[in-house]
Amino acid sequence: MKQILMIVLLVFLQLVFSCKESPKKSEEVQNTTTSWNTDFLDDFDTFNTDNWQDQRIWVNNENHCYVPDGEFGTREVSNGTLKIKVVNTGEKRPCDNLDKQGNEHPETEYVAGRICSKNRKEFVKGKWTARLKLSSNGEASMFPAWWLLGAQNNESPVQEEDENICWPLTGSGEIDIFEHHGDHMKDEFTTGAIVSLGECDKGDWQSQRRNFPSTLNEFHEYSVEWEKSDLVYRLDGKEVYRNVGEGDKYPEPMFAILNFAKITDSPMMGEWVMEVDWVKHESRK
Template identity: 25%
Template sequence: MSRTLSSRSALGALLAVALVGAGCSSAESTPAPPTYDASDAVQARVLPQLAATGEDVEAADEAAWVVDATVADVEAGTAVTLVAETGDGEWETVSEAETDDEGHVALTSREDGELHVVVGDGDDAIGAAVDTADAPEAGFTDDFDEDTVDEADGPWATRDQGYIGVRTCSRASADAAEVADGVLRLSVLEDPDRRGDECQLPGRRKKFPFRLNGHVGTEGSYAFTYGFAAARIKTQAARGQHSAFWMQAAGGQQPGGPEKGGAEIDVMEYFGDDHPEGGLTSFTYFLDEAGEKKTLGGWLPDVDELGDDWASEYHVFSVEWTPEEYVFRIDGRVTQRIEGETSGRPEFLILSLLSSDYELPRFNGELPEHMDVDWARVWETGPS
């Protein structure tokens, strides 16, 4: 099923170009595209609009396109530029980054249309041309301009979870999910129905207030199989709860491996600032033939290189899901790649700020805590 909701009006001025891994290059503009030798050594493709850092809300349509490129036979740290035609008809370098050990690089552009990936300069320059028209088209977008949570015609519904399992001290509640000013705000707050009561975890003396969690999903209204899923999120700061953007198989997981039985795909989880492991994870879970739970993925290494402003600025967290792999990205930059058999079942979207029992002893904030979602979007590709 494909569903598109209203988009927010374009901002009066575009945000600064979001770059991945390297700073912006302000090369002089020229009236013509760059000159280079087209080379098979430069392979590039345009991904959807998966990059948009910043403090303010903005429409999903204003996010930056991501160009995924690979340059053969170059050293790590080789500079690669992306050149685009700006609104005034001039060609400018809009992004610059350096290759990794395998020659991969991610570049971004707020300009659409024809783009040129260039390596080297002068007579030695080689490159390739791509076009944003070749990127997948969005099939689901929610900019949260309207309240689409727990509404008859809205895709999001509060999930049924309360005081059980790994969250005996918390439950999901519609009171912890609010749409206002173009943002879905998910919260952890004290449960007013149990004010004065305290939850005690087994083996621990300390007691905790019972909590409400913001926990919504598109189960029963929207699901897809293969493609890109992304959400622009500003996380909570404190530990003791975790922001999450994830997916589960429609109808529930079944034994038999991910292709047959589906999977849980945790695009991102953030466990708070100053976490000893950095705080960010990407996982996938599935049931094998015997019904045993299998886990792939883990904590993201070198989180400080990705950013340290998760609670003060929005970032786009995304997954590219194909039959052969999951590729997780933050603002277009690959953070983790899990290769092998993937879910072959339709998956629905989930956004949540959850306080699990194992986190509560590490709570170092003040209730309420908040996770803000600027938009959520899916580009369906099918198995190809």
Template identity: 60%
Template sequence: MRKLLTIFCISISLLNCSQAPNQETGWQLNFLDEFDTFNEDNWQDQMLWVNNEDQCYLPNGEHGTREVSNGTLKVRVIDLRDKQPCDNMSKTGEKKPDTQYVAGRIASKNKKEFIKGKWTARLRVKNSGQAGMFPAWWLLGALNNEPPVQEANETVCWPMEGSGELDIFEHHSDGGPDHFAARVIKSLGHCDGGDWQAEMAVEKADLDQFNDFSVEWLNNDIIFRLNEKEIYRLEDQGDEYPEPFFAILNFAKINDSPMTMNWEMEVDWVKHEVWAD
């Protein structure tokens, strides 16, 4: 696994890299998780039922739904073959029906939340394009009112300001293998009113190999990058998303197609940076 600390911490104590003084302009690291362990100071499991998805999210990596090993995080969808009860709840209090599919979803909610800056993850998805696949790396506004609600100010409905959404990487199986979407969800000005298509780019990538997927706020633009190459820019829209955001890594199953194998998204690292003038 590439050790990013060596890039940012030359001649600086590795024990306190994030506090190192900014000696140059540009992006400066303020958060990095290289998944040597599952760090509960950075992440929590998030169990909820959204978008009528077919899977049940499980805590603590049950049934192998999330695992940290050999320096990477694995987030999986597992077919248990037999339907099991699921305690995931929707934001309106509905209980997820029994399902044979279980999955992993982790969030930095109330752990690592940042206003603007630059988020990047290095990840891959094996055997992309299978029917029903929906792995994602994305951001959600920290005032969002979906489970778990842990702070008094988590009252804002999606996708209103405070609960905005930026999708840095989504692989939707309907488009076939080796592609992904990057987007912001355009708010239509009311609860649950979001346009998924208006501000979206679809790009090709070899998803079986590790790639770096990022989004940044820079000069009031929002810029999406693949391996540091700009793929999509929303000009003068940065201030439309001023709230702190937390990060989510999850693997969903979005239709009732049978699985021929377990699905896995493997994540090498996640980082956040801030711009220093």
């Protein structure tokens, strides 16, 4: 009889303690999901030059020329979204874009848009998110991207004295939130950090980046957040990948870049579009 009473008492105590713990666990979950403050949001009612500027630099053997002020419709805001494009103008024309060594881009019939928040909106860690889609699920030569770069990067435009650190050293580190390589994939995007190898222009593109499926011609939210020492990548709020221990390698303020590039010789007609509904940065409370 005593044993039965003891068992009943133990069961009763377990129920009491479990009831006491449940609200705490629920509260912890709630705190986790509501622990962000939005400190930057652009929903593209207009092109706000307090948030963005054109960035024109020739990298990655790109076949297009970045043009300013949305020439040829390469960067436009309409119906509440930003459109970043690659456009075939139909004839080759001179291009004034310079690469990191000062070499001028050869003539090309392709023009494109690239904007950055450099010296406009720069943040240390936190969480960056963009809601965007492409005009198709993948075509040869497509290379659209949504990514971050350290604010001391020494590439054009150089506007402040401390912008003297070469890619991808600390101060000029790179995190790719969304990239699509049309020559290598369809219905997929690439996400992950570029690992610095400790020298100018020496980066590891492979070890910390992975490909994941997505319906590219539909709107999705692509984000990266610093979670303690990790970088966590999410698609529509769900974690798809994690760079364990890489977050501490990016202590610097970072700015955002949206661009659409054409990177191989495959021909294209008309235009390609990356449509961006909004971009935001959040900081933990």
